[in-house]
Amino acid sequence: MTDANPIVAALGRAGLRRTPARRALAELIAQREGHFTAEDVLAAARRGRRTMGRATVFRSLDLLTRMRLVERVDLPSGEHAYVACLPSTHHHHVLCSRCGRSTDVGELGLTPIIERAEAQTGYRIDTHRLELFGLCPDCRAATEPAI
Amino acid sequence: MTDANPIVAALGRAGLRRTPARRALAELIAQREGHFTAEDVLAAARRGRRTMGRATVFRSLDLLTRMRLVERVDLPSGEHAYVACLPSTHHHHVLCSRCGRSTDVGELGLTPIIERAEAQTGYRIDTHRLELFGLCPDCRAATEPAI
DNA sequence: AGGTGATTGCGACTCAGTCTCATGTGCGTT
């Protein structure tokens, strides 16, 4: 039986074990539209009467991060969260600060900006983090009823 | 006596108390070139045989953050750190991943990028975080001896 | 079906950050 869940499928492709814990995590992530914290996963697993060791959650999340199936983001509050993402090319995430939904957005042309920063500072920049926070279309509609 | 330390001076200007703890913190920050964590501050205070309550450190750092005299950054490792910065216009920080030094870099022209992201996603973006990590000129020289 | 190395769950642990509260003190007022 082929795996409907893309994360589970990717695990198989990578020669990693498709254990119940990992399947359950993949399921939870697939259901979730936006970002989620490790604690969310733990709570959801508990709710679904499936216990999942705290360590397992962190280990699996870590694994998926290394596989680039999820990405870790730092919320403005300082919390660490994760968002699912296709292991495509370079991209960024836009997070809704109201409902938590997250949307991928492709490469935005940051290269010239990074070059400008390198020129200004003399650093050689090799990593960057760009996170965008705002209101998603739905929440916008909800809070700005009148144009 | 006017305050040599800009942070202490800013406190006075804002009508906030210039307490010994805040002065000590300001001093530590002024001495430090790069980013630092709350734990660094605690350790430094302890080393200088001046105890400073853990809570006080967090409270003061919080205060300075609200005053925009320091900014909180999230290191790639997930740790939270702070960097001093002049409360000027919008700017970003470039952090050296080897020695920890941080350098301010002015507005880099992110606006068009944000507009592009808004157009692509339909979000209204109101906050963003851009952090750049790399090697500062000195560390670059140290690790790339030959051109 | 069997063997085995990867994976799990548990629980103890660490470490960052928060909270409470009694004590202390900067500073405006007198």
Next chain:
DNA sequence: AACGCACATGAGACTGAGTCGCAATCACCT
């Protein structure tokens, strides 16, 4: 110079995220 009080501090208990070690389990290859 002394006063008074709201603001600030330090100590330490507490919380919650994340890690570690280990014995038991199980996914998967043969």
